[in-house]
Amino acid sequence: MNRHVAIATLNLLPLSVSDEFRAALAEWHFTGHVIDYPPKSGWVCCELCEQLHLSHNFEIANSQTNTSLLVDSSCILRFPEIVVRDRSGVAVTDAASRNACLREALQTRLKERALEPLQTALKKTPEHRPELERIVGAITECGRLDPKDILSLFDILRCAGIAFIPSDYTVNIRSAQATRQMLAMSESQRERIRPALSRDQFKRFAYLFRENDRVFSP
Ligand SMILES: [Zn+2]
Known part of the structure; x- marks a missing residue:
């Protein structure tokens, strides 16, 4: 044994x-x-x-x-x-199916954890209800948020004093629209969503902004 x-x-x-x-x-x-x-x-x-x-x-x-x-x-x-x-x-x-069930249970729990601060925000900041409900829908359906939505969400939660874990939220930077949103952000806004970016995303994010500076700087 x-x-x-x-x-x-x-x-x-x-x-x-x-x-x-x-x-x-x-x-x-x-x-x-x-x-x-x-x-x-x-x-x-x-x-x-x-x-x-x-x-x-x-x-x-x-x-x-x-x-x-x-x-x-x-x-x-x-x-x-x-x-x-x-x-x-x-x-x-079978081992693969058992593993898949455990992974699915974990993903469900992590999604619940990501949604908990939003539930608090819905009660505490009713003025943001339409936006928060749209973000809840996006997290529930695809588990990812566009950079603009991440920024709005983090700003709402921070202003309302609601605790949250930035890395619980996955940023979608694959679409052209997401890239445009990141390019349009100010340095301060980029810093606010930075904790939600994975290491690889951050590398790509930095590269895009360097490109942006190069292309658009006078
Ligand atoms: Zn054990």
Whole structure:
């Protein structure tokens, strides 16, 4: 028995009916809940194998003993006995589909987290309701926002004193319209949306503005 399985066995058996590890694992299922942590939160512990990791925890539960554990997704994938169900409630057994279900649950949670400050803003700043509702729609439908919408959103949230995590929002810079919006922004506006840009986007963003300066400077 490797160390990983030995520790998992010690943690799992007291919370399970069976006293045999593989049979006990089969009593457990992924609940669909993902516990997310803000960026740079540091290490979190998997309650099954006790390994530290830098990602999110996924909840597994045993309905026979009414207990739950917060575990790293790698532990769910490592032990195929833990039941993972797709959106329609059907158990999926192949590794790729199980992984896809876990990724989908994580994306759902991250989208919820991105929408939470907007829900607060809708109550706190009713004057921005039409714009906020349009942005909620864009996040819900495609998960990305044009630079102009990111800027409007961040300005609304900052003015209203609503906490948010800029990197929760994905900027669309692929379309010609998005590029035009970025080119039209002032330096101060670019700085305000900068925390939402990925490293690669920032590189492209900087290049575009250098190009812009070169083309349009007198
Ligand atoms: Zn683990």
